[in-house]
Amino acid sequence: MRVRSVCVIGGAGFLGSHVVQQLAARGIRVRVPTRRRERAKALIVLPTVDVVNADVHDPLALERVVAGTDAVISLAGILHENRAGDFARVHTELPRKIVDACRERGVRRLLHVSALKAAHDAPSEYLRSKADGEQQVRVAQASGIRTTIFRLSVIFGREDRFLNLFARMAHALPVIALASPKARFQPVYVEDVARAMVESLEMSHTYDQNLDLCGPTIYTLQELVEYVCGLLRMERPILPLNDDMSHLLAWMMEWLPVKVMSRDNYNSMKVDSVCDCAFPEMFGFRPSPLEAIVPLYLLDNTPRARYRWFRFRARH
Ligand SMILES: NC(=O)c1ccc[n+]([C@@H]2O[C@H](COP(=O)([O-])OP(=O)(O)OC[C@H]3O[C@@H](n4cnc5c(N)ncnc54)[C@H](OP(=O)(O)O)[C@@H]3O)[C@@H](O)[C@H]2O)c1
Numbered sequence: 001m002r003v004r005s006v007c008v009i010g011g012a013g014f015l016g017s018h019v020v021q022q023l024a025a026r027g028i029r030v031r032v033p034t035r036r037r038e039r040a041k042a043l044i045v046l047p048t049v050d051v052v053n054a055d056v057h058d059p060l061a062l063e064r065v066v067a068g069t070d071a072v073i074s075l076a077g078i079l080h081e082n083r084a085g086d087f088a089r090v091h092t093e094l095p096r097k098i099v100d101a102c103r104e105r106g107v108r109r110l111l112h113v114s115a116l117k118a119a120h121d122a123p124s125e126y127l128r129s130k131a132d133g134e135q136q137v138r139v140a141q142a143s144g145i146r147t148t149i150f151r152l153s154v155i156f157g158r159e160d161r162f163l164n165l166f167a168r169m170a171h172a173l174p175v176i177a178l179a180s181p182k183a184r185f186q187p188v189y190v191e192d193v194a195r196a197m198v199e200s201l202e203m204s205h206t207y208d209q210n211l212d213l214c215g216p217t218i219y220t221l222q223e224l225v226e227y228v229c230g231l232l233r234m235e236r237p238i239l240p241l242n243d244d245m246s247h248l249l250a251w252m253m254e255w256l257p258v259k260v261m262s263r264d265n266y267n268s269m270k271v272d273s274v275c276d277c278a279f280p281e282m283f284g285f286r287p288s289p290l291e292a293i294v295p296l297y298l299l300d301n302t303p304r305a306r307y308r309w310f311r312f313r314a315r316h
Pocket of ligand 1: 009010011012013014015016033034035036056075076077078090113114115116152153154155156162
């Protein structure tokens with residue numbers, strides 16, 4: 001299946017922007033619906049990219065944005081609910097609407113982004129709603145839509161909200177009280193995820209597959225925080241919290257004006273976000289080690305460094 005135009009739902013976010021930039025670099029026409037076009041400045045300037053304001057929950061608006069494209073990439077997602085039911089709306093109902101829109105408009109290729117260890121019996125609403133979303137996408141296979149579901153561990157990259165958060169904590173706090181210190185992750189580089197997704201668009205052996213994507217190394221949360229503090233040369237005592245204290249801290253953080261953690265996140269971390277198998281060989285590259293990338297953005301955040309970073313990325 002030849003793919004010349006793609007609609008990326010969630011394309012203005014962290015992962016989405018990298019996917020869109022890689023699509024544009026291959027000359028593919030890209031349409032990106034978003035709620036706030038003015039925030040997608042880096043995408044608006046790309047020659048083959050059309051960023052449009054749209055409410056993707058409205059079935060007619062959704063049909064309009066997918067119409068005439070060869071493939072849809074579905075990667076809208078949230079980590080916290082602002083209102084009860086948000087997980088269901090974004091992770092389950094939206095994928096169902098996307099499948100309907102693809103069916104109505106004859107789009108035959110659909111990539112969908114889920115989370116590693118999404119399951120109906122998972123301990124968090126985030127993971128359960130992601131599993132429901134996967135189920136909605138699998139239904140599309142019966143109508144001849146070729147789907148690929150990507151299930152990701154935590155993603156790192158210059159704009160991530162994971163290692164950058166630890167860096168901010170190291171700068172702001174004399175002691176770091178850490179919830180779920182033994183939770184395990186296998187962080188994967190955002191450019192590697194984007195590359196695998198873009199490559200898969202035309203790879204027939206990814207049709208109707210679920211692909212788990214992880215980086216090369218497993219770390220506990222505490223090891224990751226220690227790594228960031230070490231990298232920044234900021235010696236910060238880390239206070240690992242037990243389960244009860246982790247739950248209490250997560251509950252207290254729900255009251256902050258900007259949510260960085262919730263009890264649902266705490267519940268998500270009860271299952272290890274690690275892969276059962278290696279990064280899929282079919283993509284022909286190995287995932288980047290965190291240690292090779294993170295110093296490039298955590299240690300130096302000046303405009304000149306960002307310019308060097310863009311040049312470095314352009315060569316890959
Ligand atoms: N980041 C990670 O470590 C990680 C790990 C595992 C899985 N994932 C999954 O990967 C996907 C992308 O994650 P990300 O880190 O790139 O997230 P992100 O930066 O927060 O971007 C999320 C995108 O989802 C859209 N979105 C959020 N809430 C929405 C709503 N209520 N209605 C419609 N659209 C909404 C946003 O659209 P607007 O442009 O309109 O704001 C945004 O473009 C998500 O599905 C996430 O669950 C991420």
